[in-house]
Each structure stands twice: as structure tokens, then as C-alpha cells.
Amino acid sequence: MSVAQASLASLLVLTLIAQAAIPSLRVVIVITGAALSCLLVTLLGLGTTHQLMAELPWDVLILLVGLGLLSEIFAASRLFGLLAVRIARLSQAQPRRLLIYFSVGMYLVSGLVNNLTALLLVLPILHILLKLMGFPQRYVSWLLGVLLVACNLGGAATPIGDFPAILLLGSGRMTFVDYLRYAAPPTILSLLGLLALVIGFVRPQRSVERDALTSRLSVAIMGRMYRGVRLDRRRFIPAALLLMAMLLFWTLLPPQSGISADLVCWLGVAVALLINLRYGEDLLRTRVDIEAVLFLLSLFVMVAAVRHSGLFAALSQLLVRLPMSPQGQLAVFLIAAGLLTGLFSAGPSMAGLLEVAHALARHLPPHVVYVGLALSVCAGSSLFLTAATSGPMAQALTERAKLCDSHGRPLHFGFMEFLPVGLLSFAVIQSVALAYGWWFSR
Amino acid sequence: MSKLSSALVQSFAVAATELGFCSAAWLFAEQVAADGGDAQVRALRDTLGRTYPVLDAVCASWLDGERQPVVETAAVLHALLGARTLVVVGFESRFLDALLPQLGDREVHLLSSGHVDDLTWGRMLANFDPAVRSIDLVSFQRLAGSQTALLCMVYGATEHAVHVPPAWLRLFGDDVRAQFRSFVGWDVLRRSMYVYPRWLVEVPRHDFARIV
Numbered sequence: 001m002s003v004a005q006a007s008l009a010s011l012l013v014l015t016l017i018a019q020a021a022i023p024s025l026r027v028v029i030v031i032t033g034a035a036l037s038c039l040l041v042t043l044l045g046l047g048t049t050h051q052l053m054a055e056l057p058w059d060v061l062i063l064l065v066g067l068g069l070l071s072e073i074f075a076a077s078r079l080f081g082l083l084a085v086r087i088a089r090l091s092q093a094q095p096r097r098l099l100i101y102f103s104v105g106m107y108l109v110s111g112l113v114n115n116l117t118a119l120l121l122v123l124p125i126l127h128i129l130l131k132l133m134g135f136p137q138r139y140v141s142w143l144l145g146v147l148l149v150a151c152n153l154g155g156a157a158t159p160i161g162d163f164p165a166i167l168l169l170g171s172g173r174m175t176f177v178d179y180l181r182y183a184a185p186p187t188i189l190s191l192l193g194l195l196a197l198v199i200g201f202v203r204p205q206r207s208v209e210r211d212a213l214t215s216r217l218s219v220a221i222m223g224r225m226y227r228g229v230r231l232d233r234r235r236f237i238p239a240a241l242l243l244m245a246m247l248l249f250w251t252l253l254p255p256q257s258g259i260s261a262d263l264v265c266w267l268g269v270a271v272a273l274l275i276n277l278r279y280g281e282d283l284l285r286t287r288v289d290i291e292a293v294l295f296l297l298s299l300f301v302m303v304a305a306v307r308h309s310g311l312f313a314a315l316s317q318l319l320v321r322l323p324m325s326p327q328g329q330l331a332v333f334l335i336a337a338g339l340l341t342g343l344f345s346a347g348p349s350m351a352g353l354l355e356v357a358h359a360l361a362r363h364l365p366p367h368v369v370y371v372g373l374a375l376s377v378c379a380g381s382s383l384f385l386t387a388a389t390s391g392p393m394a395q396a397l398t399e400r401a402k403l404c405d406s407h408g409r410p411l412h413f414g415f416m417e418f419l420p421v422g423l424l425s426f427a428v429i430q431s432v433a434l435a436y437g438w439w440f441s442r
Numbered sequence: 443m444s445k446l447s448s449a450l451v452q453s454f455a456v457a458a459t460e461l462g463f464c465s466a467a468w469l470f471a472e473q474v475a476a477d478g479g480d481a482q483v484r485a486l487r488d489t490l491g492r493t494y495p496v497l498d499a500v501c502a503s504w505l506d507g508e509r510q511p512v513v514e515t516a517a518v519l520h521a522l523l524g525a526r527t528l529v530v531v532g533f534e535s536r537f538l539d540a541l542l543p544q545l546g547d548r549e550v551h552l553l554s555s556g557h558v559d560d561l562t563w564g565r566m567l568a569n570f571d572p573a574v575r576s577i578d579l580v581s582f583q584r585l586a587g588s589q590t591a592l593l594c595m596v597y598g599a600t601e602h603a604v605h606v607p608p609a610w611l612r613l614f615g616d617d618v619r620a621q622f623r624s625f626v627g628w629d630v631l632r633r634s635m636y637v638y639p640r641w642l643v644e645v646p647r648h649d650f651a652r653i654v
Contacts, residue, residue, distance in 0.1 A: 078568065124561055131456045134449030211447040213477045220473055221457045224465075224535065228569035400559075406449035 004044045005311040011036055012302045012352075016344045023392065027294050034298035037305035046308040055307075056300045059262035060163075060170035064296070065288055066262075066269040067160055070239060071113035072287050073272055076279070077236035078229060080109065080121035085226045088129050093215040095135065095205035099143050100195060102126060103150040107191055110154030111161045111184075112243070115390045116289075119151060123394060127401040128225070132218035134406030135208055137417070142204035144394060144413050145421025149382045150191055151390055153429070156378040157187040159250075159261075163296070164350040164377045169261050171354065173361070174370055176250035176261060182367045186375055190432045194425055202424070209406065238275045242268045292389075296347055303351045312352070316359030326363045330437045333360060333369075334376040338430045341380020342387050350377050368440045375433035382425040385418040446474075446482070446489050454490055454497065459558060460566055462534035463641065464597065464630045467500035468511050480505060495635040495642075496597055503633060512632055513540045517654040518593070521626045522548075525591035529553060529582055529622075532595030532607040533566065534630050542573055551577040551585060555609035579612055586621035596627040597642055598634045599653050605635065605642040614649060627653040 001009075015033030019026035038049040074080070087105050091097035102122075109118045126147070130140055155162025159169040159179040168174055174182075198204065246268040253259050273280030306312060322329050333356065341349040353373060361369040385391035398413040405411060450470075457466035470490075474482045483504050491498030500511075518541060522528065527549040530538070542550060554563050554576050567576055577585065592613075597605040604627055619625070627650040647653065 081565070128456060128460075132449075132453045134447070134452050209447070211449065213474065214447045214449045214453065216477070217450070217453060217470065217473045220469060221453070221461070221466075224457075224469060225460050225565065226569070227535070227539070228571070229565070230571075404452055406447060406452070408448075408452070 001311070001314070002309070004040075004046055005306075005309040005314070007044075008037060008040055008302075008306045008309045009311050011040065012306055015302065016348050020344060020386065023386070027291055027298075030295055030298035030302070034301040037302045041305045041308055044309075046305075052301055052304045052308070055304045056297065057167065057170050059260060060167050061293055061296065062262040063160070063166045063170060063265050064163065065293060066265040067166070068114050068117070068289050068292075069269050069283055069287065070243060070272060071117040072283050073235055073239040073276065074113055075117055075121050077232040077239065079231060079236055080118060081125055082226070082229065082231055083109070084122045084125035085222055085229075088125065088222050089219055093129060093133055093218045095139060095143075095208045096199060098129070099146060099199065099205065102143070103146050103191065103195060106147050107150040107154035107157070107187075110151045111158040115151045115155050115162060115388070116393060119148075119390050119394060120397070123147075123397050124401070125222075127398065127403065129218060129222060130403050130411075131401070132221055133208075133214060134404065136405045137409075137411050138207045139204040140403065140405075140411050141413060141417040142198060142202060142421055144398060145418050145425075146194065146198055148385075148388070148390055148394055148418070149194060149421065149425040149429075152378050152381045152388055153187045153191050156374050157184045159183075160265075162346070164346050164374050167350055167354060168370055168374060172255070172260075173358070173366060175255065178367060179371070182371045183374055186371070186432050186436050187378070190375070190378075190429045193432070194428045197424060197428065202420075235276065235279075239272050242272045296351075299348050299351050303348075303355070306352070307355055312355035313359075316356050319356060320359055320363065326360070327438055327441050330360060330364060330369065330372060330441060331434055333357070334372050334433050334437055335430065337373055337376040338380040338383070338426065338433070341377045342383035342426070343380075345387050345389070346377050346381045349380065350374075353377075364441045368437055372433050372437040375429060375436060379426050379429035379433060382429060383422045385415050385422065387422075391418070446485050450486070451490060451493065454494060458494065458496075460535075460562065462532070462536070462595070462630075463494065463496035464500065464511065464595075465534050465536035467494070467497040468536065470497065471500055471504045475504065492637055493640070495637045495639045496631060498637050499598065499631055499633055499635050502636065511536060511630065513537055514628075514654060515541050515544055518626065518628055519544055521624070521652045521654050522591050522593065524589070525623050526589040527551070527585055527587070527591070529577065529585055529590065529592045530594075531555075531592060531610050531613060534595050535566075535569070537595070537628065537630050538570070542570055545573075550574045551582070553582060553609060553613065554578050555607065555612070557609075579609070582613065583618070583621065586618075588623050590622050591624045591626060592622050593626045593628060594650070596629045596650075596653060597631040597639065599627070599629050599647060600634060602647055603644045604629070604647050604650070604653065605639045606645055608641075608643050610645065610649075611643055614645075624651045626650060629653055 019029045041047050087101045091101045159165045159176050246264050249264045337353050357369050357373050381388040403411040474486045483501050487501035529551045531553045594606055594610050
């Protein structure tokens with residue numbers, strides 16, 4: 001390994017460790033890391049800051065910001081709240097049904113809008129139900145944990161659901177339809193497998209005391225709380241139509257038309273914001289997720305710097321020279337991807353690993369490598385509470401909700417409470433990723 | 443005596459926060475009675491009554507034969523005659539649901555007293571969207587004027603005193619008295635509380651121009 005490779009890679013790893021260790025300073029840390037990477041690249045004569053910036057996947061950032069804004073319009077239409085209440089009613093506050101319905105609901109929603117917005121609007125409603133029912137700690141830990149994993153799986157199921165998938169779509173390595181066709185089935189399989197294991201073997205619902213009166217009363221209270229809340233059709237209908245139009249264009253426009261996925265998104269979201277006039281302007285000025293944009297921008301700069309050093313090419317060569325079949329190399333790669341994501345979170349892992357994945361994709365069907373990678377990143381995101389952005393947010397929201405069980409004992413949802421769910425989910429999703437890779441690369 | 447789940451204590455606290463003490467109490471009485479009749483309502487009173495005096499009073503009303511709250515909107519409308527703007531202190535969903543559609547084009551503001559977070563308050567207001575706006579203790583005086591009335595939820599009235607939400611104390615004073623058209627108390631409970639009225643405060647009846 002050359003001095004340039006060692007220094008840039010060390011800077012990247014140290015930055016990732018520091019941001020994972022001190023999440024409250026993560027944006028400052030990665031911005032500083034990115035600036036130092038630019039300096040090192042310049043001093044080592046590998047390139048200039050302009051060259052690094054020109055290589056950034058701006059299309060991914062456009063997709064991320066655009067879809068985030070569209071999610072905000074859906075949120076303002078009260079869609080998520082009403083969906084959550086409907087699910088609560090359908091479940092009749094029965095623990096098993098609650099677990100299944102909310103998980104499936106979050107999976108579906110996360111496939112279309114970003115996880116954070118979906119969670120931010122659905123969790124408070126679920127918290128009310130948990131407060132009303134006074135469920136025990138074990139059940140609450142599994143319910144919230146499985147919900148987070150369902151969010152991750154939903155995000156991995158579609159090319160617009162979460163950052164790793166958006167990065168794949170933006171890279172042009174897979175078309176919208178291909179990604180959906182190949183990724184959705186294994187994520188559904190993972191969700192079903194996880195739910196079957198949780199309900200059939202872990203059985204957190206067994207710790208809940210059955211009380212028909214409390215269940216009925218809880219559903220009645222929820223009904224009264226939302227007695228007059230209506231879907232804001234003025235916001236919902238145009239946004240839904242535009243999303244459908246975007247989905248159609250993503251699906252039907254041939255790549256040779258030159259109209260890329262990010263341009264479709266940009267135009268669609270611009271029209272959605274124009275329709276909402278002043279609210280659209282407010283959204284743009286106040287609701288763009290600057291933290292996520294700066295974080296990812298800095299990561300891309302650091303990854304581009306490491307790419308300039310030739311390290312990714314060397315790692316790819318190392319991987320394809322491993323004395324085993326391409327399937328074996330893929331398995332090693334996928335397991336490493338899962339574990340690295342667990343440690344460093346999805347954004348950094350996907351940005352770095354995608355560079356290595358391209359080398360494998362020359363020897364194996366590309367969808368096997370890319371979808372396998374997306375699944376492994378999803379498995380890693382589900383391993384620890386800190387591995388996905390939605391985890392700490394769910395923790396903060398749950399602590400703020402001050403949940404108690406039926407005896408008044410305070411409930412928590414933190415790293416340790418999530419860990420059993422994370423380990424099981426990691427095992428299930430990573431197994432599906434490996435099986436997927438093995439099956440399609442035979 | 444029937445056994446009630448201990449989860450109901452927490453459950454009532456949540457319901458009372460978002461629906462109002464009296465509205466939540468009637469909902470509990472109805473649901474519990476549907477489950478186990480008067481015996482179950484008596485058990486509810488024994489279990490939660492000391493902690494929640496409004497619930498205790500509502501259960502007593504139920505056991506006396508009342509099956510729904512008395513919602514006297516006509517008297518409230520009469521007391522509010524001439525007012526173009528209304529500031530409501532205290533939240534009782536069942537009573538506001540009945541009153542608001544009858545207020546016509548009057549401007550209605552609900553006082554946010556800070557007892558719930560913004561998300562919850564937004565959800566509570568969304569039930570009346572777009573008829574009702576929120577106002578806080580810092581800015582409610584911008585609505586002062588001869589066409590603005592204050593309506594406060596009152597929980598039981600005697601000859602000399604009434605029980606009101608604590609926010610009333612932070613809002614009402616001699617300076618405020620001169621700034622608004624009238625101060626109307628709406629007695630949503632209509633009976634005295636048997637146990638010490640926790641969560642509420644006692645104020646002189648003459649704070650209000652009318653109690654309906």
C-alpha cells in the first residue's frame with residue numbers, strides 16, 4: 001500500500017470512527033475530514049479539489065433532497081397519521097396484529113418516502129397506543145425494533161426508498177425497473193421471515209396480559225383523538241399524482257433518452273412545490289435536510305479522494321484474486337459489507353463498497369452484486385441501533401414519550417433493548433442476501 | 443368488585459390530556475359500563491376516582507342514572523352574543539365538538555397552555571381544522587377588544603367558587619378583566635367533586651360574568 005493510499009484510507013477510517021463515536025458532532029467531523037482529504041490529495045499531487053468535486057454524484061443528492069421534500073408534502077397532508085390510526089383500529093390493539101400490521105405498513109411507506117419522515121409521523125401515534133395499553137418492556141422492545149428493521153427493508157425494496165438504493169439508481173448501474181424487480185422480492189422474503197421468527201419463536205406477545213377492556217378502550221380513545229382529522233386533499237392529490245407520474249417516467253423512459261432519474265425527480269418535485277406556492281417556498285427554505293446533504297457530500301469527497309489514490313482498485317483486485325469461486329468472493333464481500341455497515345452505518349459503507357462492487361460485477365451478473373450489496377447494507381443497518389439514522393431518532397422519540405408499563409415502570413428503547421432484534425434481523429437479512437447471491441450466480 | 447387493569451391509570455392520563463378530563467371520563471364510563479355494567483363503573487370509580495376527581499364525579503353521575511353529559515350549547519351561545527372573537531381556555535373535545543359548528547363565522551382561538559408538546563397540540567387542533575387557531579399566553583392580549591369574549595371550561599360551581607384549569611390563573615387578572623368583552627364559564631361537570639380537585643384550581647365565581 002502506497003503512502004497516499006495509507007494516509008487517505010486512514011483519514012477516512014478515523015473520520016468514520018470519530019463520527020460513530022461522537023454522533024452529536026458527526027457533521028462537523030465529516031466536514032473536517034473531507035477538507036483534510038482535499039488537502040492531502042492536493043499535497044500528494046493526486047488531483048485538485050475541483051477534480052474531486054466534479055466527481056461527486058450530484059444526482060444522488062438531488063434525488064435525496066427532492067424525495068425528502070415530497071415526503072414533507074405527504075406528511076403535511078396528514079397521510080401517515082391517518083394510516084397509523086387506521087392500522088391501530090384494524091389491529092384492535094391486539095399485540096400480535098399490532099406487530100404485523102405496523103411492520104407491514106412501515107415497510108410499504110418506507111419504500112416510497114424517506115424513513116425519517118415516515119417514522120417521525122408514525123411513531124408518536126404508536127407511542128400513544130403503547131401508553132394506552134401499558135405493554136411490558138419486552139414487547140415494546142421487539143415491536144419498535146421490528147418496526148425499524150421493516151423501515152430499513154422497505155427502504156431497500158425500491159430504488160427511491162433509502163440512500164443506498166438511491167445511490168445505485170444514481171450510479172446508472174441498474175435501471176429503476178430492474179432494481180425493483182430484483183430487490184423487492186428478497187426484502188419481502190426477509191420481512192416475512194423475520195415476522196415468522198419473532199411471532200413463532202420469540203413470541204414477545206406472550207408477555208402481554210390479555211385485557212379486552214383495555215384494548216377496546218384504547219381503540220375507542222384513538223378514534224376520539226382523530227375524530228375530526230381529515231386527509232388534506234389539496235396537498236395529497238397533486239403530490240400523489242406527481243409521484244405516480246415520476247414512477248411512470250422512471251419505469252418507461254429509456255436510458256438513451258438522456259432524461260435521467262434525478263432530472264425526473266427534480267422536475268416532479270419542482271412542480272409539486274409550485275402547486276403549493278407559499279408552502280412550497282417554506283419547505284424549500286426550512287425543511288431541506290441540510291444535515292444529511294452535508295454529511296453525504298463530505299463522505300463522497302472522502303471516498304473520491306481514496307478512489308484517486310487507487311486503493312479501491314487495489315482492493316477490488318485483491319477481492320477478485322481470492323483463491324475461490326466468484327460466488328465465494330461475493331459471499332466474502334457481502335458479509336464484509338454487512339459488518340462494515342453495522343459499524344459505520346449505511347451511507348459511508350455503501351459509498352465506499354460500491355466502488356469495489358463494480359469489480360465483482362464484471363464477473364457476475366450485475367444485479368446479483370448490487371442487490372446483494374443493498375441487502376447486506378440493509379442487514380448491517382439493522383444490526384445496531386446506531387447503524388441507521390432512524391435508530392437514534394426512534395430512541396429519542398421513545399424516551400421523550402415517557403412510556404410506562406401497566407405497573408407504572410418506565411420503559412426504554414436503547415442500544416441494549418434493540419440488540420436482540422438487531423442480531424436476529426442481521427442474521428435473517430444477511431442470510432437472504434447470501435442465498436440471493438448464491439442462487440442467481442449459479 | 444370487578445378487577446380493572448392497572449393500565450387504565452396511565453390510559454386515563456393520556457386520554458384526559460388529549461380529550462379533556464370530562465370528555466375522557468364520559469368515554470371511560472361508557473366503555474367500562476358496556477363491558478361490565480354499573481358494577482364495573484363503581485370499580486372504575488374506586489380504582490381511579492381519587493387520582494382523577496372529574497372521573498370520580500362523572501362515575502357518580504353515571505351511577506345516578508345519567509348516561510351522557512349535558513352539553514348546553516344554547517346557553518353558551520346566548521352568553522357569547524355580540525362577540526366576534528372567542529378565546530377558549532381549557533380543552534374538552536366533546537363540548538367543543540358540539541359548540542364550534544354553531545359559532546358561525548366567529549374567530550375561535552384555543553389557548554395553548556404548554557401542558558402538551560407541539561406535535562400533540564397540533565394533532566388536537568387538527569380535529570377542528572380550519573375553524574380554530576392556536577394562541578398562547580404571551581400573545582393572547584393581541585385579541586383584546588370589546589368584541590372578544592373568553593370562554594373557560596369550569597368543573598363544578600358552588601355559590602362562591604368554581605374549579606378551572608390552571609391556565610386560567612396565568613391568564614386572568616385585573617388588567618385582563620378590563621380588556622375583553624366578557625368572561626364566560628362553561629360548567630361541563632355540573633356537579634361538585636367529592637374528592638379533592640387535583641389538577642384543577644379553585645377561583646372565585648365572580649371572576650366570570652356568567653356561568654352556564
